[in-house]
Amino acid sequence: MYAAPAPAPSWDGVREATELGTTAAQPPYEPPFDQLLLNPIDLGPGFLNLNVWTPDAAGSGLPVMVWLHGGAFRNGSNASPVYDGTAFARDGVVLVSANYRLGVQGFGVVEGAPSNRGLLDQLAALTWVQENIAAFGGDPSRVTVFGQSAGGMSVATLMSMPAAKGLFQRAIVQSGSAEAVALASDAALVVAEVAKRLDVPVSAEALGAVATHDLLAAQRAVALELRQNPDPVRWGPSMIRGGGGIMPFFPVIDGELIHERPLDALAAGAARDVELLTGTTTEEFRLFTVPTGVAAAITPEALPLLVARAGLDPAAAGPYAANRPGQSPGEILTALTGDAFFTLPTIRLAEAQLAAGAAAYMYEFSWRSPVPGLGACHALELPFVFDTLTPSPLSGPEPPQELADRMHAAWVSFATTGSPGWSQYDTSSRPVMTFDHPDSRQLQNPHGDELALLGLDTGH
Known part of the structure; x- marks a missing residue:
């Protein structure tokens, strides 16, 4: 659960792929958001999955759009009916929606595991698109990645990352920013508090052995405490600055995948070849x-x-x-x-x-x-x-x-x-x-x- 993503095992014959897949581990939205935001949860293995919509008579060379959902880096999935790609396919676009790991599993700073695992999942999805989308009628040189809220923050961060170079040519950032990033040392404070409540070390081995229900309960309690008391001394100033104290998880500057604040990298030209729509x-x-x-x-x-x-x-x-x-x-x-x-x-x-x-x-x-x-x-x-x-x-x-x-x-x-x-x-x-x-x-x-x-x- 805390390793970098790997390609799915190959198979022989035809694999049934007509139903929505499972979703990443996450708690339900807190009231009243559970009544306002559609967020189906279907926990299970294989949640690093993609949905693809393509025109009936796809042909080839069609534009591709890859959707990254929002949810504060701890909720959401590609299974929401709001994200149905039928209208995009109707209008000549191949629409792909991707899941990624959330919360501690996706963005916690954990000993023995790569940081930014949720972003690594997004990179793996974009790489899959480059390698496979032509079979669905899409042009891998005409990819637009788009997302909203945490998904928009992800898009802005991907734009700044050398590892994402060439994986997309256009980007849409909806209600996101290129400033939602934390120092790894600050982000580690949140995970340390989660591990403390679980009485385990902050390691991939120890956290990986915790039952999902218990992990989510501890994560939920820490998120609530952060929201009620957004103290920069306790939680780290970059965590509070990035989300106003209402978000416990962010991409982190780890010196490997992310080397600086995304906004600074973009101003220096990291995505000068990427066209942007934002709002x-x-x-x-x-x-x-x-x-x-x-x-x-x-x-x-x-x-x-x-x-x-x-x-x-x-x-x-x-x-x-x-x-x-x-x-x-x-x-x-x-x-x-x-x-x-x-x-x-x-x-x-x-x-x-x-x-x-x-x-x-x-x-x-x-x-x-x-x-x-x-x-x-x-x-x-x-x-x-x-x-x-x-x-x-x-x-x-x-x-x-x-x-x-x-x-x-x-x-x-x-x-x-x-x-x-x-x-x-x-x-x-x-x-x-x-x-x-x-x-x-x-x-x-x-x-x-x-x-x-x-x-x-x-x-x-």
């Missing part, structure tokens, strides 16, 4: 603060203290509040935090690619869910990208199909031509395509006044 939802953090009741509990007196605790200037709260008349202190904090942990890192990722001479495009998903309080929250765009709309706890009973048509078509266009259909990003006019309903349109420098308060040089 966020408008109100990312509402998913984390509104359904949980956190936003409602924040008082006006606590707001500046919590803004400062997040590493932001408390003075920014005033202009944010002025731009949002009638919103509560918790909603103001949510907007600030969302920009700090999602919007700014996304812009920095695009700017790093620009500095290296690569093409970059930016989008913002602005449609607001009819579900009270959610707004344009984290993960809301996923069924629109995949064109898998159904009534859901996130998008409500009647999500607009016209918006899915536009957004899905843009992703297909980018994978096929290298352009999603709007202007390339630049640091002067900062064009961003905003996806909304009934209208989607390109805006120049959206939210520039607020982003300047958080330290972005918007040129105004």
